[in-house]
Structure formats: C-alpha cells, structure tokens
Amino acid sequence: MTEKQLQHFRQTLEKQLKESMLMFDLIGRSINRRKGVLQEEAKDKATRSDDFKLLLQQADQERKRVGEIHQALNRMTCGRYGICVACKRQISLSRLEIFPTARFCLECTQLLEQEEKNREWTRASTT
Numbered sequence: 133m134t135e136k137q138l139q140h141f142r143q144t145l146e147k148q149l150k151e152s153m154l155m156f157d158l159i160g161r162s163i164n165r166r167k168g169v170l171q172e173e174a175k176d177k178a179t180r181s182d183d184f185k186l187l188l189q190q191a192d193q194e195r196k197r198v199g200e201i202h203q204a205l206n207r208m209t210c211g212r213y214g215i216c217v218a219c220k221r222q223i224s225l226s227r228l229e230i231f232p233t234a235r236f237c238l239e240c241t242q243l244l245e246q247e248e249k250n251r252e253w254t255r256a257s258t259t
C-alpha cells in the first residue's frame with residue numbers, strides 16, 4: 133500500500149470515528165432521558181423497555197465500532213494496516229474501501245463464516 137492510499141484510509145477512519153463518537157454521545161443522552169421517563173411512569177412498560185433495549189443495543193454496537201476503528205488506527209501506526217491478521221496477506225483495497233476496519237481478507241472471512249455456519253448447523257441438529 134502506498135503512503136497516499138494509507139493516508140486516504142486514515143482520513144476515512146478518522147471521519148468514521150468522529151461520526152461514531154457523535155452517535156455514541158447522542159445515544160447516551162437518549163438513554164439518560166429515557167431513564168428519567170422510565171422512573172417517572174412505570175405504565176406502558178413493555179413498549180418503553182423495548183425502546184430502552186434498542187438504545188442499549190445501539191450503544192453497544194457503536195462502542196464496538198469505535199473499538200474497531202481504534203484498532204485499525206493502531207494497526208496503521210504499527211504498519212500492519214491492511215494486512216490480514218490470519219494469513220498475513222494484503223487485504224484487497226476494494227475490500228478496505230467498503231470495510232476500512234477489516235482485519236481479515238475476503239478468503240479468511242469466508243472460511244470463518246463457513247465454519248460458523250457449520251457449527252450452528254451442528255448445534256441445531258444436536259439440540
């Protein structure tokens with residue numbers, strides 16, 4: 133990967149990080165607002181707790197995304213960005229363009245997914 137390409141992905145990641153942090157902040161505020169409402173009125177419990185659950189899931193997702201972006205930026209600092217952590221081959225630029233935080237190359241991802249599917253299938257057939 134050239135210096136210019138690396139720079140491009142760094143900018144993409146930093147932009148995504150900023151967006152995620154804003155989103156994280158927004159969700160956090162919604163959660164705190166919702167908490168107040170939840171404590172005030174316990175009626176209509178089902179729908180409200182559903183909303184709350186959704187917000188918590190969103191917060192968790194956003195936290196994961198922020199973590200992934202940080203990891204990708206760390207790999208950039210160490211000069212390991214864009215290299216598959218499993219097979220150590222270069223991850224294709226078109227893949228990084230879609231998933232700038234990708235840790236695995238396409239082949240390894242497909243193998244992983246295949247294995248997970250097999251495991252699920254085994255679990256489903258034994259239970």
Ligand SMILES: [Zn+2]
Nearest residue numbers: 216219237240
């Ligand atoms: Zn790989």
